[in-house]
Amino acid sequence: MNIKMVDLKSQYEKIREEINYEIQNVLDSTAFINGPKVWEFAKNLSKYLGGTNVIPCANGTDALQIALMALGLEPGDEVILPVHTYVATAEVIALLRLEPVFIDVHPDYFTIDINQIEEKITSKTKAIVPVHLYGQCADMESLMKIASKYNLYVIEDTAQAIGAKYTFSDGKTVRAGTIGNIGTTSFFPSKNLGCYGDGGAIFISDDDLAKKCKMIANHGQSKKYHHDIIGCNSRLDSLQAAILDVKLKYLDEYSLARQKAADIYNDLLRNIDKIRIPQAANYTDHVYHQYTIVLDKTVNRDDLQNFLKEKGIPTMIYYPVPLYKQKAYIKDNGETFEITEKLSKSVLSLPIHTEITKEEQEFIVFSIKDFLFGL
Numbered sequence: 001m002n003i004k005m006v007d008l009k010s011q012y013e014k015i016r017e018e019i020n021y022e023i024q025n026v027l028d029s030t031a032f033i034n035g036p037k038v039w040e041f042a043k044n045l046s047k048y049l050g051g052t053n054v055i056p057c058a059n060g061t062d063a064l065q066i067a068l069m070a071l072g073l074e075p076g077d078e079v080i081l082p083v084h085t086y087v088a089t090a091e092v093i094a095l096l097r098l099e100p101v102f103i104d105v106h107p108d109y110f111t112i113d114i115n116q117i118e119e120k121i122t123s124k125t126k127a128i129v130p131v132h133l134y135g136q137c138a139d140m141e142s143l144m145k146i147a148s149k150y151n152l153y154v155i156e157d158t159a160q161a162i163g164a165k166y167t168f169s170d171g172k173t174v175r176a177g178t179i180g181n182i183g184t185t186s187f188f189p190s191k192n193l194g195c196y197g198d199g200g201a202i203f204i205s206d207d208d209l210a211k212k213c214k215m216i217a218n219h220g221q222s223k224k225y226h227h228d229i230i231g232c233n234s235r236l237d238s239l240q241a242a243i244l245d246v247k248l249k250y251l252d253e254y255s256l257a258r259q260k261a262a263d264i265y266n267d268l269l270r271n272i273d274k275i276r277i278p279q280a281a282n283y284t285d286h287v288y289h290q291y292t293i294v295l296d297k298t299v300n301r302d303d304l305q306n307f308l309k310e311k312g313i314p315t316m317i318y319y320p321v322p323l324y325k326q327k328a329y330i331k332d333n334g335e336t337f338e339i340t341e342k343l344s345k346s347v348l349s350l351p352i353h354t355e356i357t358k359e360e361q362e363f364i365v366f367s368i369k370d371f372l373f374g375l
Ligand SMILES: *Cc1c(COP(=O)(O)O)cnc(C)c1O
Pocket: 059, 060, 061, 062, 085, 086, 088, 089, 131, 157, 159, 160, 185, 186, 187, 188, 198, 199, 200
């Protein structure tokens, strides 16, 4: 068995002809930057998301940065985000000389803990950036209520949850990233909708704000060589757009494959009391960008990881060092985050992707049991 964390090769093999055809078309057109494919893909993704504006850009980190730039925040303004996330979420806030304000995560869902947000809001707070971590949405309905009470912008970091559906208490269902003022995503190869290089996009329902994001992503210009605002150079190239346009057609199928794989893991792991399987909140479906278990504190995670590695089973830790302890983001205020701290020591992400087989999963779980109980 050749088990991979993510199997992009087998996925590509299945759509090889379509992909190669589209790539060849772009090569023949030589419209590499801002070609028609980019806007065709944007239009199709917009349709998929329910009609919101889609502005493609160079990567998911830039998408967050452009979103924050478009909101016209001032240096020193505070932006609230979960502390259990990928560094990019905090990085762009700090880069723009805004102040990242960390919040711990929900003990079951690992997304921002809604009950801890209000106590961190000050007169300088301008925005909240919830992260739909591992593939499920944060509690957006509650979060939007807080945002509206304090007049705050909301930017949803949807890098790990594109395609996930969120259901409001009135039964209305929408796609992740279309609830806040702005949604952002990444098309990094291993993400649920991944290209073959770097890519990202911004989702915005407000047309004026969408125009502003589009300008910012292209040197702040609305017309060539006329720069109205300070921007950056952040474009999705046509080759990546062509690849994404093919893969978008399969996104729901891919999500389903991940959900089926998660169901199999759930069934196999449910009764092991040293392991907690992922919990899905009732307001969101889960597209399992990661299948992340939590180990009991009696389990030595390093030993388990090494044991599995020797059997050819890769695993990952998202994330081993909490952001508030990272040198670049450390604050001298003695703040600690209990759940994030615990997760950093006990989470383990198992291989999950669109091509994983039941046999592979059974072998992975057999091996975990072998480690825990010495079968
Ligand atoms: C991957 C990721 C990003 C950054 O995306 P890039 O395309 O790698 O820049 C941002 N936030 C989260 C939560 C991510 O997982």
